Amino acid sequence: MTGKEPTLDLDDYRRAYAKELAGERRTVKAPPIKETVALLAKSGKTKRAARIAAIDAVAERALGRPSIMNALIDVLADPKDDPSVRRAALALLRELTFSATAFRRYDADFRAALRGAAEDPDEGLRERVLDFLALHKDEYAQRLLADGLKEPDKALVPVERALQMIGYDLHGDHLALLRDVVGAKPNQAVRRTALRLLAADSESQSLFEDIAADPKEDGEARATSAMALQSLDPERFAKVARKVVLNEKDDDNVRAVFLNGLTHGPAEVTDAVFGKRVRAVRYKTSSTQLRKSAEKYIDSTGGDS
Amino acid sequence: MRTWTTDGQIGITRLPEFDPAKSGARNDVGQSVSAESVTVSKTGNYAVVQPTFEGNPHGRAHTSFGGPISIIDTAARDPLFFLLHANVDRIWAKWQWFQKRFDAASLTAYPFLGSATSTGATRIGHNALDTMWPWNNIIGHPRPSTAPRKPFPKSPVVKAPAAKPDVRAMIDFQGQLNTANQLGFDYDDVPFEPVAQ
Numbered sequence: 001m002t003g004k005e006p007t008l009d010l011d012d013y014r015r016a017y018a019k020e021l022a023g024e025r026r027t028v029k030a031p032p033i034k035e036t037v038a039l040l041a042k043s044g045k046t047k048r049a050a051r052i053a054a055i056d057a058v059a060e061r062a063l064g065r066p067s068i069m070n071a072l073i074d075v076l077a078d079p080k081d082d083p084s085v086r087r088a089a090l091a092l093l094r095e096l097t098f099s100a101t102a103f104r105r106y107d108a109d110f111r112a113a114l115r116g117a118a119e120d121p122d123e124g125l126r127e128r129v130l131d132f133l134a135l136h137k138d139e140y141a142q143r144l145l146a147d148g149l150k151e152p153d154k155a156l157v158p159v160e161r162a163l164q165m166i167g168y169d170l171h172g173d174h175l176a177l178l179r180d181v182v183g184a185k186p187n188q189a190v191r192r193t194a195l196r197l198l199a200a201d202s203e204s205q206s207l208f209e210d211i212a213a214d215p216k217e218d219g220e221a222r223a224t225s226a227m228a229l230q231s232l233d234p235e236r237f238a239k240v241a242r243k244v245v246l247n248e249k250d251d252d253n254v255r256a257v258f259l260n261g262l263t264h265g266p267a268e269v270t271d272a273v274f275g276k277r278v279r280a281v282r283y284k285t286s287s288t289q290l291r292k293s294a295e296k297y298i299d300s301t302g303g304d305s
Numbered sequence: 306m307r308t309w310t311t312d313g314q315i316g317i318t319r320l321p322e323f324d325p326a327k328s329g330a331r332n333d334v335g336q337s338v339s340a341e342s343v344t345v346s347k348t349g350n351y352a353v354v355q356p357t358f359e360g361n362p363h364g365r366a367h368t369s370f371g372g373p374i375s376i377i378d379t380a381a382r383d384p385l386f387f388l389l390h391a392n393v394d395r396i397w398a399k400w401q402w403f404q405k406r407f408d409a410a411s412l413t414a415y416p417f418l419g420s421a422t423s424t425g426a427t428r429i430g431h432n433a434l435d436t437m438w439p440w441n442n443i444i445g446h447p448r449p450s451t452a453p454r455k456p457f458p459k460s461p462v463v464k465a466p467a468a469k470p471d472v473r474a475m476i477d478f479q480g481q482l483n484t485a486n487q488l489g490f491d492y493d494d495v496p497f498e499p500v501a502q
Contacts, residue, residue: 010498017403024342052334060357088334091322091368098364099356100377101428124333128322131371135379164318168373196315227308227315 031057033065040071040089052088059092063102073106077113083122090117090128115140119156127157134165142169149177160190167197175201182207188218195221199228205236212258213240215250223257234266246277252287259293263300275301311382319383320371330369338362338369345400352416354400363393395492398478402495409433409476417472433473441469463489 031039031054039047039054055072062068075081075089093110097103103110117129118141133141145162148155155162163181166174178201181194195211198204208225211217230237241258244250259278275298282294309317323330323337331337339362347354366389373379380386401407406414417427420434429435429447436443439452456468465486466474480487481500491497 008496010496013496014403014498021342021346021403024340052336056336059360063356063360084334087332088336091332091334091336091365094368094375095360095364098367098377099359128371131320132376135373135376164372167314167318168379170314199315200313224315 033058033061033067037067037071040068040075048082048084051082051085055085055088055092059095062092063096063099069096069106070109073109073113076110077116079116079120083120083125086117086122087125087128090125094128094132111136111138114138118144123157127161130157130165131161134168137169142166142171146174146177149181159186160193163190163193163197167193170197175203179204179207188221191218192220192224195224195228199224199231202232205229205232208232209236209240212237213244215247215254219251219254222254226258226261230261230265237265238262242274245281246274248284252285252290255281256287256290256293259290259297263293263297309384317383317385318372319374319385322369322371330366332369336365338365341396341399344396345403347400348404350413350416351406352412355416358393358397362396363389366393395495398492398495401476402498405500407477407479407481407500409473409482414476415472431472433476434471436469436471460489463487465489 036054036058039051042051058068062072072089072093076086076093078086093106097110111133114129114133115138117125118133120126120129130141130145134145144154144156145166148157148162149159149166157165159181163178166177175198178194178198182191182198185191186194195208198207208229211225212222212229214222226237226241229240241262244258245255245262247255259281278294278297282291282298285291285294309315321330322332329337341362344354344358344362347357367380368375370385372383374383374385374389401414404413408414410418412418415433417423417425417432418434419426420432421429423432423434426432430438438444438448440455440457442452442455444450444452457466457470459468465488474486474488477483477486478488479491479497481497
């Protein structure tokens, strides 16, 4: 490489950055506290934009002022208030929970408001409320979500979302529900989520084995099933994986995933015949991913032939 | 990330509440994560900057998603947590550079100069003279019940921080006041610009 590296002129850099800051800065004058509280208390669709703007403007000062915090919680808790404003209040309250010590005094009221909104007619609000509650392992929310899976007309969120939320705090009694979801042959996104959540379920081993071994199955579902099976029964996984890896008619990406599993898994026993055939895979395949997986496998098994 | 597993669960659940194809992380009611400029341009002391910084952009970045990253208890399950916090640290470093705040003995750089038992102290672990968990091997409320990976490993290239780092050691991370304070890392958009003494 010829030529000097350009040096940074620090003064220029500082000036340019200051100019950038000046260009971006938007000074939003926060309204007086009493005015903000009064504005938040005006429910209904009028002044939606003003109320949302007030919520944003007051964000920096909210935690130190019970009147604002209570006003925000009241907005969230009011089923008759504008859903957009309620979503804005919820967003700010969620953000403020990251100042955990200061927020603690509002926890109980916030939780009560959230539970009250868990079945709200507004889908966006409902989903965010349930997600927050489920992450906090709220039993009320878990019950609502499980009921929605058992009886679709009670569902408060789409099936995949319900599964994700239940997954935040998986209980033993959820496993049968998840197996039913997989058995109902839902769309692939739902199926993949359910399979991921079943990963530690020892009663699902045969299910994982069948899905992993079947070339007609969705690739992601096969990969998830393979990982789950490997975790539950590494030797059972290894038997399935070897067949898949050596099947030239199978999907190369899936073969690579399974070979990676064998490379990094606990149950791999040096097998000269298999090793030789993996070498053949390495030379024959046109898939870069499969070739790299084969090379890693060969390296990891010490080059036995 | 196909094999990412935490707490026994495979995969990552992370749902943006904004359009990832557009910048600004603006949600459906127009709220957005603050631009870097909002924090960096604050001329007040750190005590003025920190509360808003913690809320937005830090807290708002967390809550611009649904899923584990959006609450304190589970945020670190998502690998994005580490990138988010690296950016938070970068913005703090950028503020330090732009506002010239590297003196750990000055209130303008950091407002809690004593330890947790000093007058006017903040919560433990956040005062300049507090050592940091887990490297200090102090367990039990309000700290966690275990302390893995202590003491702080020695670096082959820099002397700081000590085996039990304190908060104060993080302030002059570039070694502006004393090269012995260098922590051995920097950010590509935060230059080393000597502060006039």
